[in-house]
Amino acid sequence: MAAIYSLYVINKSGGLIFYKDYGSKGRMDTNDSLRVASLWHSMHAISQQLSPTTGCTGIELLEADTFDLHCFQSLTGTKFFVVCEPGTQNMEDLLKAVYELYTDYVLKNPFYEMEMPIRCELFDINLTRAIQKDRVALLGR
Amino acid sequence: MQFFGGSELSPSPPTPTGTGTENNSHMIYIFNRNGVCLLYREWIRPLHTLNFQQDHKLMFGLLFSLKSLAAKMDPTCADKGNLGVPQLPGQGCSFHSFRTNTYKLNFMETPSGIKFILVTNPGTGDLRETLKYIYNLYVEYVANNPLYTPGTPIRCELFNTAVNQHVKSISS
Numbered sequence: 001m002a003a004i005y006s007l008y009v010i011n012k013s014g015g016l017i018f019y020k021d022y023g024s025k026g027r028m029d030t031n032d033s034l035r036v037a038s039l040w041h042s043m044h045a046i047s048q049q050l051s052p053t054t055g056c057t058g059i060e061l062l063e064a065d066t067f068d069l070h071c072f073q074s075l076t077g078t079k080f081f082v083v084c085e086p087g088t089q090n091m092e093d094l095l096k097a098v099y100e101l102y103t104d105y106v107l108k109n110p111f112y113e114m115e116m117p118i119r120c121e122l123f124d125i126n127l128t129r130a131i132q133k134d135r136v137a138l139l140g141r
Numbered sequence: 142m143q144f145f146g147g148s149e150l151s152p153s154p155p156t157p158t159g160t161g162t163e164n165n166s167h168m169i170y171i172f173n174r175n176g177v178c179l180l181y182r183e184w185i186r187p188l189h190t191l192n193f194q195q196d197h198k199l200m201f202g203l204l205f206s207l208k209s210l211a212a213k214m215d216p217t218c219a220d221k222g223n224l225g226v227p228q229l230p231g232q233g234c235s236f237h238s239f240r241t242n243t244y245k246l247n248f249m250e251t252p253s254g255i256k257f258i259l260v261t262n263p264g265t266g267d268l269r270e271t272l273k274y275i276y277n278l279y280v281e282y283v284a285n286n287p288l289y290t291p292g293t294p295i296r297c298e299l300f301n302t303a304v305n306q307h308v309k310s311i312s313s
Contacts, residue, residue, distance in 0.1 A: 005216040006216070024216030024217070025216060025217055025218065025219040026213075026214065026215050026216045026217070026218060026219065028213075032213070032224065035224050036210060036213055036214060036224065039206060039209075039210050039224065040210065042206070043203060043206055043207055043210065046199060046202075046203050047203065047239070047241055047246075048241075049190050049191070049199060050190070050196070050199060050200055050203065050246075050260075051188065051190075051241065051243050051244055052167040052168060052183070052185065052186040052187065052188060052243070052244055052260060053167075053186075053187050053188055053243045053244070054187070054188050054243075055242070055243055056241050056242060056243040056244070057241065057242050058241055059239050059240070059241050060240055060241055060242060061239065061240045062207070062211070062236055062238075062239040062240075063236060063237055063238045063239065063240075064211040064214075064215070064234050064235060064236040064237065065234045065235060065236075065237065066215055066216065066217045066218075066234045067214065067215065067216050067217075067234070069214070083214055083216060
């Protein structure tokens with residue numbers, strides 16, 4: 001049964017602007033999630049330096065023993081990454097859907113300051129709905 | 142496809158690849174637990190961003206940090222150390238590969254702290270068995286070699302040949 005453990009959004013400087021945990025035992029406090037996000041931002045950049053060919057845009061998938069990490073980077077440098085069970089399918093589509101929600105409910109919100117933590121209720125509501133729908137679709141198969 | 146020779150750490154002349162277009166692998170690195178690069182071979186590497194010393198240090202640093210990140214982000218373990226605390230080999234969750242749009246990096250760490258890294262095309266499948274096989278080659282040709290001093294770069298002809306041969310046989 002595929003499950004999403006957590007979702008992070010980081011701005012183009014590497015600062016964490018959104019973190020949501022969906023029920024993992026490894027729930028992190030604020031400081032740890034900030035550190036992890038910055039670390040990921042740096043690793044993403046370093047991986048581009050080590051590429052044997054030109055045109056590398058950074059890590060898209062990290063596979064570990066107990067989880068997979070899928071990352072999507074928008075053209076502006078904002079990164080969306082999700083920690084999920086190993087072998088979960090369609091995470092790229094989910095990340096693109098989250099990006100759409102981000103553009104609709106966060107960027108178009110006139111009270112939202114760029115690069116600041118996201119505090120938009122509609123974004124939260126629609127995000128939960130998207131994740132739920134994803135979960136139901138996966139379980140339904 | 143163009144072929145680029147090995148670095149100064151692998152002094153044996155690289156064998157020309159007649160079937161260069163079928164070769165799936167770009168480079169291989171082997172590090173010991175102190176960060177000394179025991180082996181570095183490249184088969185296809187059109188882009189060199191840094192000189193070899195910096196490249197090895199960067200690679201080792203990246204792997205150290207990614208292991209630390211994976212251990213911290215492990216969703217199945219409630220009690221973890223702080224980020225950046227050096228982990229013993231095998232302790233905590235470790236990653237085994239990551240993929241970008243231009244390459245895939247496959248990683249394996251042995252209980253003695255020897256790290257095997259194989260950089261291949263992004264479409265390559267799970268190479269954990271391949272890395273285990275290369276570890277076995279290391280044990281037979283290098284660790285059991287009485288003339289080899291642990292912690293120094295590997296200069297064993299048989300090992301180089303065996304690794305070359307095995308890596309070429311990886312299919313995508």
